Amino acid sequence: MGLSKRRRFAVLRRDGFACRYCGSTVEDGVxxxxxxxxxxxxGGSDDSENLVTACSDCNLGKSDTSLxxxxxxxxxxxxxxxxxxRAQAYNDWLREQERLREAAIDGVIEFWNRKIGWYLPSNCxxxxxxxxxxxxxxxxxxxxxxxxxxxxRFRGYAYRYVNAAIHSHVRERDG
Numbered sequence: 001m002g003l004s005k006r007r008r009f010a011v012l013r014r015d016g017f018a019c020r021y022c023g024s025t026v027e028d029g030v031x032x033x034x035x036x037x038x039x040x041x042x043g044g045s046d047d048s049e050n051l052v053t054a055c056s057d058c059n060l061g062k063s064d065t066s067l068x069x070x071x072x073x074x075x076x077x078x079x080x081x082x083x084x085x086r087a088q089a090y091n092d093w094l095r096e097q098e099r100l101r102e103a104a105i106d107g108v109i110e111f112w113n114r115k116i117g118w119y120l121p122s123n124c125x126x127x128x129x130x131x132x133x134x135x136x137x138x139x140x141x142x143x144x145x146x147x148x149x150x151x152x153r154f155r156g157y158a159y160r161y162v163n164a165a166i167h168s169h170v171r172e173r174d175g
Contacts, residue, residue, distance in 0.1 A: 015053035
């Protein structure tokens with residue numbers, strides 16, 4: 001005979017409506033089951049101590065195998081959600097940093113094309129990205145401006161000269 005709805009609900013409530021194996025909740029889009037820690041086919045009972053909330057993946061993945069470890073400790077759902085929130089915030093921050101980096105690269109290339117009047121080859125984007133990784137966008141623009149104000153005839157091989165000058169400057173600066 002199966003578990004009563006009341007018993008299932010009591011187990012789900014006891015476990016905070018979260019999978020005791022991985023912490024997933026219905027808010028994460030998973031279906032929750034009540035699982036036997038020791039399967040009935042292996043002699044497990046329907047006692048509350050042998051029942052645990054499990055998501056579909058954990059429950060079906062476990063099947064009727066017994067766990068080597070004891071019943072997992074109750075998850076601190078609030079702490080798990082906070083960790084998830086912080087991870088999302090960190091991923092959002094990383095995406096924003098990449099967006100800002102790409103905008104800085106575009107800004108340097110746009111300045112170069114206007115100031116020099118000669119377009120950087122498209123394969124130079126990675127080189128400009130290396131500059132942006134080492135110096136602020138405005139520092140790079142000022143550096144380019146200074147070089148071309150002093151020696152305006154570098155047009156043909158200018159990016160190689162500027163690249164070498166920036167790397168030399170960074171080496172001196174970072175000691």
